[in-house]
Amino acid sequence: MKKNLKFYIVLYLAKLSRIALKLIGRDATYFPGKLAVTLCPDFLGRIDKPKTIIGVTGTNGKTTVCNMIEDVLKENGYEFIDNHLGSNINSGLATALIEGATLLGKQKKELAVFEIDERSSVKIYPYITPTYLVCTNLFRDSLKRNAHTEFISSILSNNIPSQTTLILNGDDLIVSNLSPNNNRIYFGIDRLKTDTDKCENIVRDITVCPKCDSKLEYDFVRYNHIGRAHCIKCNFQSPKINYEVTNIDFEKMQMTIKSKSEEKYDLINNNIINIYNMLATITVLKELGLNQEQINPILKKQKIVDTRYSKEKEGNIEIITQLAKGMNPIACSRAFDYVRKEEGNKAVFILLDDLHEAANSSENIAWHYDTDYEFLNSESIKQILTGGARYLDTYVRLQIAQIPKEKIVHQREETTLVDKLNLKGIDKIFILHDLYSIDLKNQLKKKVKDKILEQNKQTEN
Amino acid sequence: MDKKIEILFPEFCNLYGDISNMKYLHKCIPKANFIETNFNDEPAFVTQKVDLIYMGPMTEKTQEKVIEKLKPYKQRIEQLIEENTVFLITGNAGEIFGKYIENEDGSKIEALGIFETYAKRNMMHRHNSNFIGKYEEIEIVGFKSQFTLGYGDNQKNYFAEVEKGIGLNEQSKLEGIKKNNFISTYVIGPILILNPEFTKKILEKIGIEEPKLALEEDLKNAYVQRLKELKSL
Ligand SMILES: [Zn+2]
Numbered sequence: 001m002k003k004n005l006k007f008y009i010v011l012y013l014a015k016l017s018r019i020a021l022k023l024i025g026r027d028a029t030y031f032p033g034k035l036a037v038t039l040c041p042d043f044l045g046r047i048d049k050p051k052t053i054i055g056v057t058g059t060n061g062k063t064t065v066c067n068m069i070e071d072v073l074k075e076n077g078y079e080f081i082d083n084h085l086g087s088n089i090n091s092g093l094a095t096a097l098i099e100g101a102t103l104l105g106k107q108k109k110e111l112a113v114f115e116i117d118e119r120s121s122v123k124i125y126p127y128i129t130p131t132y133l134v135c136t137n138l139f140r141d142s143l144k145r146n147a148h149t150e151f152i153s154s155i156l157s158n159n160i161p162s163q164t165t166l167i168l169n170g171d172d173l174i175v176s177n178l179s180p181n182n183n184r185i186y187f188g189i190d191r192l193k194t195d196t197d198k199c200e201n202i203v204r205d206i207t208v209c210p211k212c213d214s215k216l217e218y219d220f221v222r223y224n225h226i227g228r229a230h231c232i233k234c235n236f237q238s239p240k241i242n243y244e245v246t247n248i249d250f251e252k253m254q255m256t257i258k259s260k261s262e263e264k265y266d267l268i269n270n271n272i273i274n275i276y277n278m279l280a281t282i283t284v285l286k287e288l289g290l291n292q293e294q295i296n297p298i299l300k301k302q303k304i305v306d307t308r309y310s311k312e313k314e315g316n317i318e319i320i321t322q323l324a325k326g327m328n329p330i331a332c333s334r335a336f337d338y339v340r341k342e343e344g345n346k347a348v349f350i351l352l353d354d355l356h357e358a359a360n361s362s363e364n365i366a367w368h369y370d371t372d373y374e375f376l377n378s379e380s381i382k383q384i385l386t387g388g389a390r391y392l393d394t395y396v397r398l399q400i401a402q403i404p405k406e407k408i409v410h411q412r413e414e415t416t417l418v419d420k421l422n423l424k425g426i427d428k429i430f431i432l433h434d435l436y437s438i439d440l441k442n443q444l445k446k447k448v449k450d451k452i453l454e455q456n457k458q459t460e461n
Numbered sequence: 462m463d464k465k466i467e468i469l470f471p472e473f474c475n476l477y478g479d480i481s482n483m484k485y486l487h488k489c490i491p492k493a494n495f496i497e498t499n500f501n502d503e504p505a506f507v508t509q510k511v512d513l514i515y516m517g518p519m520t521e522k523t524q525e526k527v528i529e530k531l532k533p534y535k536q537r538i539e540q541l542i543e544e545n546t547v548f549l550i551t552g553n554a555g556e557i558f559g560k561y562i563e564n565e566d567g568s569k570i571e572a573l574g575i576f577e578t579y580a581k582r583n584m585m586h587r588h589n590s591n592f593i594g595k596y597e598e599i600e601i602v603g604f605k606s607q608f609t610l611g612y613g614d615n616q617k618n619y620f621a622e623v624e625k626g627i628g629l630n631e632q633s634k635l636e637g638i639k640k641n642n643f644i645s646t647y648v649i650g651p652i653l654i655l656n657p658e659f660t661k662k663i664l665e666k667i668g669i670e671e672p673k674l675a676l677e678e679d680l681k682n683a684y685v686q687r688l689k690e691l692k693s694l
Contacts, residue, residue, distance in 0.1 A: 122585070143477050144589045144606050150520040151584070151608075202480075207472045208500075213526075215501075364589075364604040366650030369478025392683035396654060399676050400485060 001045035001127070003105050010040040011047070011105055014098045029086035033095030037123075044090060044127035047097050047105055050081065050112040053128065054284060055164075057116045057156070058136030058175070059146075060331055061277045062088070065136060066115045068281040068302060073113070075298045076290065080111035088115040090123040118152050119145060125159040132287060133160060134167040134280050138174045139224065139330040140203055140370055149174050149205045167284050169276065170241045171226050173206045173216070187283040188228075188241035189275065192248065194341075195220040195227065201333060203370050211236045222272070223337065224330055243283040248275065257282060263292045266300035273334055274304065307438050312445075314452040318344075318428045321441055326352040326434040327363075329370035335432050336375040344427030346381050351414060351433045351440055353388035365393045373401040383407055383422055387414035388437075414440055418447040423455055464493040464667055467505045469516040470527060471497050477606065479517035479551050482653040486513075488675035489664065500530065506541060507534055512667040514541070518552025518649055521582065521608070528557055528572050535573050542575070547666045548643040551652060553609060555638060555645030556580040560613065576638055578613035578629065591691050592648050594621030594628075594636045599658045602687050603648035611647065620646050625691055642666050657681050 014032040021028040036043045054069060056062045063084075070082055081100035086092035093114055100107050116124055118138070135156070138149050146152055153174050160166070160179045169175045170186030201224045209216055209231035219238070221227040230237035247256040253267040255275065265282060268274055278299060285295050308323040320342075324335035332352065339348055357363040376384060376398065384407055386394045395410040409420045421429070429448055433441040468483050487495055493512075496505045505511055519527065531538070538558075542548070556562050559578040561569045572579075588610060592603045601621050611629035619628070620637030628635040629647075637646035646652070653660040657680040664672035674680060 144587065147587060147606070147608065148476050148520050150522060203475075364591075364606065364650065366478040366604065366606075369481035369651050369654075392679070392686050396676060396679050396683055399679065400481070400488070400654070 001042060003046050006040055007043065007046040007105065010036050010043060011098065011101065012103070013039070014094075015103070018095075018099065029095055030091065031095075032098050033086065033091035033093065036094045036098060037091050042127065043094055044097070044124065047094070047101060048107045049097065049128060050100070050107045051110045052288075053112045053114060053130045053132075054288070055114050055116045055128075055130035055133040056136070056280075057118050057121075057133060058169075059118070059139040059141050059152075060325075060328070060334075061136040061273065061280070062115050064274075064277045064304070064308070065134060065280050066113055067305075068277065068299060069284060070113050071302065072281070072285055072290065072295055072298045073111070076294050078111060079109045080113055081107075081109050082113040083115060084113075088117040089120040093124060093128065118156060121155045121159040125161055129161040130164050132167055132284055133164050134284050135169060135175045135178060136276065136280055137169050137172045137226070139328075140205065140367075142327045143366060144327075144364060153178060165287070167280065167287065168239075169226075169280070170239045171222065171228060173210075173225060173229060173238060176239050177210055184239075185242045185283060185287060186239050187243040187279045188238075189222075189245040189248075189272075189279065190241075191220050191228075192222070192272075195222050197221065199224070201372050202374075203329060203333075209234060209236045223334065243279065243286070245275065245279060255279075259286065265292070265296050268300065268302050268304065269309070271309075271334075271338060307435075310445075312449075314449045315456045317423065317426060317452050319431070319445060319448055319452075320428060321431040321433065321445060323435065324352060324432040326354045326436075327367050329367050329372075332432075333372040333375065336372055339430050339432070340375045340378040340381065342428060342430075344380065345425050346428045346430060347383040347385065347421060347423075347426050348376065348381055349417065349429070349431045349433075349444060350384065350386040350394060351388060351431070351437045351444070352394075353390050354434060354436055356436060363390055365390060365397075368393065368397045373397050373403075377401050377403045381407070382426060383409065385409040385417045385421060387411055387417050415443055415447060418444060418451055421448065421451060423452065464490060464513070464669070465496060465505070465509070465511040466490075466493055466513045466515065466667075467496045467498055467511045469498055469504060469514065470500045470519075470523075470530075471517075472499055473523045474517040474519045474527070474554060476518040476520070477552065477649045478651055479649060481651045482517070482549070482551070483515055485651065485654050485675065486660070486663075489660070489672065490669065500526070504531075504534065506546070507537055511546065513547045513549060513663070515549045516551075516554040516557075518554055521553075521584075524553060524557060524562065525570055527554075528570065531557060531573060535575065538573070539575055542641055542643045545642045547663065548645070549663065550643075550645035552647060552649040553580070553607060555647065556609065556611070558638070558643075558645060559611070562609065576613075576615075576618070576640070578611050578615055578638065580609040580611050582609050584608050588627075588631075590626045591694065592626035592636070593624040593688070593691050594626070594648075595624060596621040596639075596659065597662070599656070599662065600624065600688060601646075601648065601652075601656050601659055602684065602691055603652055603655055604650055605647050606649060607647055620644055625694070654680060655684065655687065657684055 170188035214233035619635035
């Protein structure tokens, strides 16, 4: 697409708006791109793009994967543009490209790392051809926005440019079937001890063969539709994995990845979700030409940001906070599964209300019933405390999961939940929270710490 | 006699947590026989008497498959509706029983044609809304989230009169279809859990006298709160 006069005018306006916003100390990560795509809808097509573009998409993990890719690249002296401060829709990408462009609309850097919202495919891929596009996974997400995985996978397949090399989660049969004619590289994790033959989750979005509609037989199930399967009638099966984790040593916190050779990488933590995120990151970086020595030392230094996960010990009790995006049933189910599989006696705070929805409307709570609250029905979970606008709904949901009333504390006011926390015999306290409830999480965490300190003082006296 | 409940194609028709309606119903009537009919099986209603037939929302491709699957049983379904069998059909599953589903390009997928209503898809524009509607003396609460809107005449056989939100489409104030004991509604999610009085009605319809609900007290508290909230919007 050519740069016409209109394009240049819009580019200058957007650049000026960015300077003006910065001068008055305002956030300039959103408006310039929004202005550009509003005034010139094909702006993304007209502006120059860096030679190499890494795109990252998928329901869960795209922000984490982008951050990891960017950190490794930065430490290795790569220069690139990215949208990590802005949005992951077309206007966010436009802002990054405007910032990276000269006044003639030429890009100053040769590399870009973009997080791309799945739903925005229609507005992005007609204009931007990622060199590599990573897809982490495709799950049910906000049903109001994303409906179902068939919808999301079809907009991806219908819009991903044919020249893009796909880097796909081979353990996700919905992801591995995206744009079947594109060049593709698969990453995956070989069967683990914790994998099962049967699906324990409520939701499994691919149960029949996409080729012939016959039943799919799962060789093993990790969670939901993650696992490996084959069709009972035709030759359809999980793909051959190019970058495969063949062994995870949780004691040494190391994994072995087999591609052309075998290499060891250090794990950041033991959560399977994070291992997938690391594996996706390593796969794209290796394809870009980096080697283990360039990747591992930086990845192992990575800290999962506090807003996603934190662990602290107060006295004998561990306090763990974990992001569990509300309205995202799989993210919440993973968090619940993580809690139940941790050792020791546990108390769990659940703060999953979408505060925005809570303020403006009655939240559509259908997603609670796609979420495996049943995982919280565990002998080792001694108390569940839930608050917020939807506390009555959560109370019902927990009981439908057969969790006895006696274990549940439910009330509107969140922070005073701590008053009802019973610390007796508890080894770990989990605070599961939404993206929107970071402040609340911090308040609660502080109150929990104070309560433990107070109790320890009393026992000392 | 223990009641028979048939869940049609739960491996496909399970979006938006709707299948929880049947899990909850099972808690209310633990002795009932819940038959899960998979897509490759013959539906139980073809050869036996069932007390309730349930089908939940599904993807657009699945709708086409389900229409083909049920076409041979159209007459049987009509007969069951005439004989007052209870049907609970949620979300876009209701479109299967209408005249057709129209795509954006104007092409039509012919449906069972048991009712006069039809649907139009708009895949890039999803409708989301809250819902309050009156069914008999009960105020039904819930949500809609859908790619389609319904059209056609349901004046003589609507399910609920809209108090808040939309009916078949943005201009309509009449929601869903009700003929004898056949009920279909675009309201999705755990409708039976959200609406305890409606659930009792359904249980009465399948012949349970003075039905008792599981967790009745807690469901009612949540219902009262939601109704208040929705009305205040
Ligand atoms: Zn097959």
